[in-house]
Amino acid sequence: MTSTPGPSSRRKVLLAAPRGYCAGVDRAVIAVEKALEQYGAPVYVRHEIVHNKYVVKTLEKKGAIFVEETEEVPEGNIVIFSAHGVAPVVHEEAERGKLATIDATCPLVTKVHKEAIRYAKEDYDILLIGHEGHEEVIGTSGEAPDHITLVDGPGDVENVEVRDPDKVVWLSQTTLSVDETMETVDALKGRYPNLLSPPSDDICYATQNRQTAVKQMGAEADLVIVVGSKNSSNSVRLVEVALGAGARDAHLVDYAEEIDEAWLEGVRTVGVTSGASVPEILVHGVLDWLAQRGYEDVETITAAEESIAFSLPKELRRDLRAEAQAAVEG
Numbered sequence: 001m002t003s004t005p006g007p008s009s010r011r012k013v014l015l016a017a018p019r020g021y022c023a024g025v026d027r028a029v030i031a032v033e034k035a036l037e038q039y040g041a042p043v044y045v046r047h048e049i050v051h052n053k054y055v056v057k058t059l060e061k062k063g064a065i066f067v068e069e070t071e072e073v074p075e076g077n078i079v080i081f082s083a084h085g086v087a088p089v090v091h092e093e094a095e096r097g098k099l100a101t102i103d104a105t106c107p108l109v110t111k112v113h114k115e116a117i118r119y120a121k122e123d124y125d126i127l128l129i130g131h132e133g134h135e136e137v138i139g140t141s142g143e144a145p146d147h148i149t150l151v152d153g154p155g156d157v158e159n160v161e162v163r164d165p166d167k168v169v170w171l172s173q174t175t176l177s178v179d180e181t182m183e184t185v186d187a188l189k190g191r192y193p194n195l196l197s198p199p200s201d202d203i204c205y206a207t208q209n210r211q212t213a214v215k216q217m218g219a220e221a222d223l224v225i226v227v228g229s230k231n232s233s234n235s236v237r238l239v240e241v242a243l244g245a246g247a248r249d250a251h252l253v254d255y256a257e258e259i260d261e262a263w264l265e266g267v268r269t270v271g272v273t274s275g276a277s278v279p280e281i282l283v284h285g286v287l288d289w290l291a292q293r294g295y296e297d298v299e300t301i302t303a304a305e306e307s308i309a310f311s312l313p314k315e316l317r318r319d320l321r322a323e324a325q326a327a328v329e330g
Contacts, residue, residue: 012297013290014221015283016213016273018306022206024106025050025277027310028083029059031104034312035080036063039321044073045080046090047135049104050277051232053254070094076328078102078320083277084135085109087142098327100320102313108174108204109136113143115198119169120144124196125162127151129184130173134233137173153180157187169196174204175234175276177241178211205308206276207234211241213303214273218245221271223263226252227282228275235275247271255282256289270295 021029028049035043041063048056048066056066070093073079078100081090085105094101105113119126126148130137141148149160151170162168170188172181181203189195201208218224224242228235235252242250249267253259264270270290274283287298 010268010297011295012269012299013287013295014217014269014271015287015298015300016210016217016271017300017302018206018209018213018304019274020276020278020280020283022204022276023306023308023310024083024108024204024206027312028104028106029055031102031313031316032059032064032080033062034316035078035102035320038316039078043078043080044099045082046070046073046086047082047084048231049080049082051235052229052275052277052279054282055277055279070097070099073097073099075099076324078324080104082135083109085113085139087139089142090139098324100315100324100327102315102320104313105139106174106204107310108202109139111200112140112171112174112198112202115171115202116140116143116148119171120147123147123167125149125164125168127160127162127168127170127188127195128172129153129170129181130176131233134173136175136233140171140173151184151188154184154187157184157191160188160191162192165192166194168192168194169198171198172202173233174202175207175237176203177237178203178208179241179244180237206306207237209304209306210234210238210273210276213301214238214241214271215245216303217271217273217301218242218247218250221247221269222267223248223269224250224271224273225259225263225286226250226273226275227254227278227286228252229254229277232275232277235278238273238275242271253286256285259286259289261293264293271301
């Protein structure tokens, strides 16, 4: 039987702000919805549009078909590229397959792609800090495969080899932990003192803001619940940041039903946040679940105000169905 704090101990929830959808995710999800409205089903999406089970299932019900490879899309159809970005070879595959494309890559990821292209043209060795196999890393690496070396955390630094230690630059996956990234950068600078930093920090504003909010609540929370999917890099990082900030316990869940009541053992304060690809309805589900167990007092912990919005992909202003059909007939 789960024991909970006594009546003299006030139970409360610390709710992180900002949390949930960032501008890039919002743009990508709306792009799929708009494409379905304008062109009708089916609309194909290469990989998950964002890393969230609920979002993917919801879009599937509306007529989106998710595929792993471009070749799976029948010719003459529309394919949307996910928020994580794709390598140039994927655009070439779509053209060969006579597909109309909508590029929903987050503009902040596109910025990193452009930096990779620029430094490769200047013949730099590019050290890309990120997790092997992540879609964003695969896409960025594809922009300049002959110049990019992946560095998967501080422990990977000793394996790095460059042609010229005076002509090397670092870039990073946008969804990493800020602290881990800078630890890797510091280790790289220990080996390469003249390591060049990108013009601006590549870790996106939303990732930083969500991690900052979790740091603030982590020191006060006995338990932190992060709403997000296990394949969401930024959501997984939030759990790590919470534990690093002093939370006694932290867990990642897709839905409120996944919370184990045993986690509430002796817990007075629960921190709640969500990854950048998580719709707010899932957070409300967690808050309702906690309220039913006596955690009704909710205090918002605000780390930053966000007002950034990105315009929708320009392809949504064209008749893509007609263009795809013309490519097939041509």
